[in-house]
Amino acid sequence: MKVIEINKLNKIYNESEVKVHAVNNVTFDIEEGEFTAIVGPSGSGKTTLLNMIGGLDIPTSGEVMVGGSLMSSLKGADLTDFRLHNIGFVFQAYNLIPVLSAKENTEFVMRLQGKSKKVCDARTKELLKAVGLGERMNARPAKLSGGQQQRVAVARALASKPKFVLADEPTANLDSKSTETLLDIMEKLNREENITFIFSTHDARVVKKARRVITLEDGKILSDVRKNGGE
Amino acid sequence: MKDLISIAWRNIWRNKRRTAITIASIFFAVFFALIMRSMQLGTYGHMIDQSIEKFSGYLQVQNPEYFDDPSLDNYLDYSGELIQTIQQTEGISIAVPRIEAFVLASSGHQSKGVMVTGIDPVQELQVSNPEHLLVKYRLTPEIVTKIMHETTFDKKQIELLKFNETGLYHNLDRLALDLGLKPEDFEKYHPVFETHASYSGQYLKPDDDGVLVSSRLANYLQVDVGDSIILMGQGKFGATAAGIFPVKGLVKILSPDLDNKLVYMALPLAQDFLNMPNNLTCLVMNLTNNDQLIEVQKRLTSNLDPNKFVVKNWKEINPILEQQIQSDNKSGQMFLGILYFIIFFGIIGTVLMMIAERKREFGVMVAIGMRKSKLILILVIEMLFIGIIGTALGMMAVAPLVYYYNFHPYRFTGEMAKMYEDMGMDALMPAAGFDAYFAWQALIILLMVFLACYIPLRRIRKMKVMNALRA
Numbered sequence: 001m002k003v004i005e006i007n008k009l010n011k012i013y014n015e016s017e018v019k020v021h022a023v024n025n026v027t028f029d030i031e032e033g034e035f036t037a038i039v040g041p042s043g044s045g046k047t048t049l050l051n052m053i054g055g056l057d058i059p060t061s062g063e064v065m066v067g068g069s070l071m072s073s074l075k076g077a078d079l080t081d082f083r084l085h086n087i088g089f090v091f092q093a094y095n096l097i098p099v100l101s102a103k104e105n106t107e108f109v110m111r112l113q114g115k116s117k118k119v120c121d122a123r124t125k126e127l128l129k130a131v132g133l134g135e136r137m138n139a140r141p142a143k144l145s146g147g148q149q150q151r152v153a154v155a156r157a158l159a160s161k162p163k164f165v166l167a168d169e170p171t172a173n174l175d176s177k178s179t180e181t182l183l184d185i186m187e188k189l190n191r192e193e194n195i196t197f198i199f200s201t202h203d204a205r206v207v208k209k210a211r212r213v214i215t216l217e218d219g220k221i222l223s224d225v226r227k228n229g230g231e
Numbered sequence: 232m233k234d235l236i237s238i239a240w241r242n243i244w245r246n247k248r249r250t251a252i253t254i255a256s257i258f259f260a261v262f263f264a265l266i267m268r269s270m271q272l273g274t275y276g277h278m279i280d281q282s283i284e285k286f287s288g289y290l291q292v293q294n295p296e297y298f299d300d301p302s303l304d305n306y307l308d309y310s311g312e313l314i315q316t317i318q319q320t321e322g323i324s325i326a327v328p329r330i331e332a333f334v335l336a337s338s339g340h341q342s343k344g345v346m347v348t349g350i351d352p353v354q355e356l357q358v359s360n361p362e363h364l365l366v367k368y369r370l371t372p373e374i375v376t377k378i379m380h381e382t383t384f385d386k387k388q389i390e391l392l393k394f395n396e397t398g399l400y401h402n403l404d405r406l407a408l409d410l411g412l413k414p415e416d417f418e419k420y421h422p423v424f425e426t427h428a429s430y431s432g433q434y435l436k437p438d439d440d441g442v443l444v445s446s447r448l449a450n451y452l453q454v455d456v457g458d459s460i461i462l463m464g465q466g467k468f469g470a471t472a473a474g475i476f477p478v479k480g481l482v483k484i485l486s487p488d489l490d491n492k493l494v495y496m497a498l499p500l501a502q503d504f505l506n507m508p509n510n511l512t513c514l515v516m517n518l519t520n521n522d523q524l525i526e527v528q529k530r531l532t533s534n535l536d537p538n539k540f541v542v543k544n545w546k547e548i549n550p551i552l553e554q555q556i557q558s559d560n561k562s563g564q565m566f567l568g569i570l571y572f573i574i575f576f577g578i579i580g581t582v583l584m585m586i587a588e589r590k591r592e593f594g595v596m597v598a599i600g601m602r603k604s605k606l607i608l609i610l611v612i613e614m615l616f617i618g619i620i621g622t623a624l625g626m627m628a629v630a631p632l633v634y635y636y637n638f639h640p641y642r643f644t645g646e647m648a649k650m651y652e653d654m655g656m657d658a659l660m661p662a663a664g665f666d667a668y669f670a671w672q673a674l675i676i677l678l679m680v681f682l683a684c685y686i687p688l689r690r691i692r693k694m695k696v697m698n699a700l701r702a
Binding site: 051054056057076077080081083084085088089091095097098099100108109111112113156157 | 603
């Protein structure tokens with residue numbers, strides 16, 4: 001079942017005198033439960049594409065349908081609410097809230113959704129144990145290593161059981177061991193909870209784990225490979 | 232909401248130094264604003280107490296013509312019906328009868344226009360209390376010389392004795408204060424002052440045929456207790472008013488204007504002297520609650536015959552005092568405004584810094600699903616915390632001072648005291664008690680916090696998530 005449909009998507013930046021075509025007429029679909037990596041060199045448009053799927057950036061033209069909703073039709077608080085209930089984000093720089101502990105960061109989205117303390121507690125403990133931070137639940141981000149922070153970020157993204165997780169270069173600042181652990185966690189959660197994962201990355205280790213790899217270059221799709229099927 | 236409050240509380244301590252500086256600026260603004268306002272309001276209260284409650288009263292019943300033409304012909308009948316109506320009007324604590332007339336006073340070769348005030352000596356104790364104003368101790372250069380011969384004083388005390396060598400005092404406490412004598416030392420000096428400086432004035436009796444003369448007037452007429460003064464003028468309907476009256480005592484009145492012209496006499500004597508049997512020029516009233524001035528005035532007016540009586544409030548009777556207070560109040564408020572204006576920009580600066588340094592974090596919060604309205608709420612709560620802490624600390628610090636100076640007004644001594652008294656003011660600076668002005672400061676700070684949040688919070692509302700995430 002198609003859960004994300006991207007149709008003739010374009011993003012042109014006019015920040016300088018030279019126009020930059022960051023995403024150029026891109027069309028593809030994502031099926032439910034896919035574990036997809038969008039790869040390509042720096043400046044190929046991976047992050048821009050991911051941001052437009054997540055409703056953080058506005059396309060110059062074209063359409064993005066996520067879970068049956070046309071993203072361009074959602075504005076302001078409606079768009080924020082849509083992200084809150086459907087999309088989990090993992091950022092390259094972790095972006096945890098510094099004044100909250102690992103546990104509080106993880107349950108933050110659930111609290112925004114209005115879930116009860118009991119539900120939040122149970123889910124947070126489960127996730128933080130799953131990412132190997134069961135013993136560091138009360139530590140604030142400043143007391144955690146980069147790898148640990150990114151694991152908290154993954155736990156936060158998954159805590160509310162979103163339909164989609166968009167991860168922008170989640171392993172860029174991690175060492176090999178942390179990367180391996182993180183990917184295993186995400187793969188496990190993808191299988192167990194059928195969450196659709198989309199990564200932007202140029203990390204070969206992520207590509208290796210992905211079951212579908214879309215390669216971008218100069219904003220265009222160069223290839224789209226499903227490892228268990230054809231192109 | 233609990234989560235937002237918790238985040239806001241933790242956020243304000245992320246940059247402890249900045250928070251501390253902002254809180255300190257609010258603390259000092261509240262502290263100085265409150266102490267200044269308290270002293271200002273306390274002084275106004277004292278001025279009103281001295282001039283209004285202790286002299287002209289908060290309300291006066293007069294003949295309708297008297298206010299514009301204060302002639303004895305526009306008199307008031309002092310009837311039982313009038314007294315009963317006043318007694319039945321809620322909010323009036325006391326009403327005392329008065330006759331005020333202007334006549335010529337003379338003694339020896341000196342003469343002067345004076346104001347004769349006929350009072351009920353017993354009832355008047357509860358209003359102007361002339362007995363309290365009686366001069367009971369007096370210093371003269373001769374008395375000072377005698378005292379200095381009999382007792383030893385230090386250099387400063389000698390200077391103060393010479394400075395006050397013509398001083399008149401209602402009591403020994405004030406004399407001791409003016410001479411810089413501590414209460415514990417004063418026991419030593421007490422007998423010598425009692426022996427040499429005592430002054431033998433007496434208060435009026437209801438049927439007294441003597442008068443009390445204000446101290447500056449007595450000095451001008453060169454009369455003392457036991458001497459007599461001649462009063463001569465016009466009574467009601469042009470009747471000749473003339474008489475010779477023994478001086479029973481001197482009264483020292485703070486207002487130099489009144490102290491230069493006042494003669495107190497018992498009401499029956501004044502009525503007889505001025506041909507006003509059973510007549511008054513006014514009835515002076517004080518209130519149970521001074522804040523209800525206008526309500527009580529309206530109530531009493533509606534109870535009285537408008538053809539015979541008019542009720543005037545102190546602001547109408549003494550517009551100069553009202554204007555003086557208003558203009559001083561305005562300048563005080565302007566100063567407070569400037570103080571708050573400076574603090575206002577300090578708060579704006581803090582909010583702008585908070586937003587600038589957390590722009591990326593705000594972007595992340597909105598990206599993962601926090602509505603901007605909640606983000607704005609967090610910032611407002613943060614600023615409220617800072618405002619409330621600063622205001623509460625300022626109030627807590629100032630409260631003991633206000634409490635102390637409310638019950639123990641600061642009293643000026645020496646030249647400063649003289650200066651105050653020459654202006655007709657008691658040389659006291661009391662603090663006003665805890666009242667609505669305390670709550671006003673808190674409200675002003677909260678209002679400033681909300682105003683200071685407006686511009687920065689607009690920025691959040693217009694914030695583009697992508698730009699914030701790139702910050």
